[in-house]
Amino acid sequence: MSGGKTINVQTFLNETRFSAYQWITFALCFFVVLLDGFDTAAIGYIAPSLLKEWGISKPALGPVLSAALFGLAAGALAAGPLADRLGRKLVLTGSTLVFALACAGSSFAGSLEQLTALRFVTGIGLGAAMPNAITLMSEYSPDKRRSLLTNAMFSGFPLGAAFGGFLAAWMIPQWGWRSVLLLGGIAPLVLVGMMIAFLPESVRYMVARRMPAERIRAVLRRISAAVDQTSDFVMTETAAAGAKARGGLLLVLSRGYLVGSVMMWLAYFMGLVIFYAVINWMPLLMKDAGLSPQDATLISALFPLGGVGAIFFGWLMDRTNGNRVIAVGYLLTAAAIYGVGQAVGNVGLLMVLVLVGGSLLNTSQVSMPALGAGFYPTQCRATGVAWMLGIGRFGGIAGSMLVAELARRELGLGTIFTVVAVPGIIAAAALLIKQLAHPETRAEHQESVAEAHGHTEEVRLGGH
Template sequence: MNRGSAVDVQTFINEHPFSPFQWLVFFMCFVIVLLDGFDTAAIGFIAPSLIAEWGITKPALAPVLSAALFGLACGALVSGPLSDRLGRRSMLLGSVSLFGFACLASAFSGNIEQLTALRFVTGVGLGAAMPNAVTMMGEYCPDRRRATLINLMFCGFPLGAAFGGFLAAWMIPHAGWRSVLLLGGITPLLLLVLLFVKLPESVRYMVANGARAERIRAALARISADATEAPSFTMTESAPQTGGKGMGVVLSRAYIAGSVMLWVAYFMGLVIFYASINWMPILLKDAGLTPQRATLIAALFPLGGVGAVLCGVLMDRFNANRIIAACYALTAVSVYLIGQAVGNVGALVVIVFVAGVLMNTAQSSMPALAAAFYPTEGRGTGVAWMLGIGRFGGIAGSFLVAELARRHVSFGGIFAMIAVAGLIACVALLIKQAARPYVATPAAAKAESFGH
């Protein structure tokens, strides 16, 4: 390091080994994503207990089950611009405390209306936390490992969902449904203490916003003591600069085409995910399978998140847009084949699992793609808006299948329609690639700065 010259923060991160401090940042962000998965799954498991305790009908559960989804969308859309103005750290502290206290309060709900309102507030907190965790993690990663590490972090979601299911199945008979929400509220509040003590502000955010050199030096010194010798800090962005912040970047001429295509791809991915998660057990049962077999086969679909780590490695080495576009195209083919395999249980098991691996791989890779697309001044907003707008795809997917079922569309026809969403997502990413070509090789990845 040249003692007299300003240090480029991303070059500093690229040139030093991934430190225990960066693994701590990874762990804290991973736990936030894990809690999101836990909370998403747990509400479905407590639903039968709500019917029994409060004497409500199944249709009356719809608002409480969808309240968090609307909250997630609102939280993401609002938190992104705030993150680019107030900082990643303050948004993470605020959002984790919000969903922790709201989830804790929901354990003491006296009726379905109170629970619905508190589920919405919990969703706002979770929706704000997720994109900020992605942005924070991305800004502490070396270029050559960014997609791999963000995708590995996103494996926390299916793990949390599975963990939530297993824990709820054990806790509800022993301690009642409220115990699940108590756990979901106390855990983030314990994490909040660790975040408050250990979580720094993003170094890229500090440089972009003219923070004092001592603050940046203190954060980088936790990666390597070499930072203590640096007199000042700078930052290069290979992504085009717009001079704006937040939405000004995301909607600028340089980024608008890519932004819209990211929204379309993520939206369509969640159409497939929620249509499959919410309806596959019912559709398989209606197609002639026993309820137990239908549930077990449908449960294979969300298990496929492990492929995301391999996809992250490929994204760090090759063209990320085309890698994920190929995953969406293969998802479309495999989802279509689910509809053709209903008479053959063996084939159905294999195809549902393969479809789940491809679907979850593509979807879990999208936040890393968005984080790499935007410059630091607009990254928080860009990632958050993609996640926020995508949540409406989850709502649309559930309603799409309900409408197709109402019109008595065949099993094969329903999955053929769902598969179209995968093709649209694939085309959207190819348009994004054409609008702003992305070229990365292993050598280039080491040399280039954050934006792709």
């Protein structure tokens, strides 16, 4: 490649050693997602303190628990098309700044209404940041390690959510619930400065948008000097038949991608029904079941801790069929969540089941963006991943409202967790339908990895 005038950027990424520059991109995206998880889960951990300080009932918490989820959905749905038009870096950095300022502002809220409004704005930033971090990381990954690296980066989300629980259990008794939100605002502000200085734009995006060769060469030179004499860049890309002229949402909803898109939306939606039903309500439900507030918070924090298993799923997805791998994860999640509801009297068994159930669910959820990033081509990848995450956020809203309604009906803990387990079965079925509609054999999977996922469409960039 070093002596040629033309470089295929994905071939370049595939054949060049993963550089320190790409690891910096990985680290920045990882910390964006980690802080996203921290801020998203924070409201559930401070909920018991809100009940006590403001003297409100549990049903009154519904709006503030759901506010960030509505914001997350709005942010994700808007950010994907924006990033496909304006670039990954600009939207990712701006959205991180939004959730940093709004989360810090939430710590000064004087009423439930103020907190609800600020949580909505926080959610907009959070929802816009995550899909762009995923997309950017995917577009700097070699094909053979794309799912592994994307999943490893996205595992920051459950780690951040779990870390928030442990921090909340320590911080709230000393400094109150406001300290958790203040930390959730200051940390991403520091990260924004680092992103402005070190985060690159997606090179695949720059080629797809026909940006100047000098700009592309300057980024790729940070990975390898092999591009120094290059004046023309091309990109091997996936495109469904008849979809070349389309981009963004039109391509996501085109005939070649529609069934897969809808099934991924459904699977991610159902996974978040479970996640937010558990993460927002488990501290309160466990407290009502007789555990101390601190024990209830610590046990609940075990639930999102297990997302690091996604690294193993990513490794499997790079070698076999991702639809089936994640479907099995959802089925096992349903069994574990059912078990949680039956084990409340046994704290040791409860802790094991919460950790196992969380590991399975978070591994499956964390793997979904990598599945989406591999399914869509560059011209609609940010939109495709963002809309999956955005539509899925309504599952989070549904999960919070579902448990609120079940609690209002005074159903037992076993019954509540049985109902919450059902979406896991639905999610698994959705991915199996996607596999039937877009069948991918082992041979096709290996070919897609070797040839950048299928049909060849060269995007040429002239200029010297």
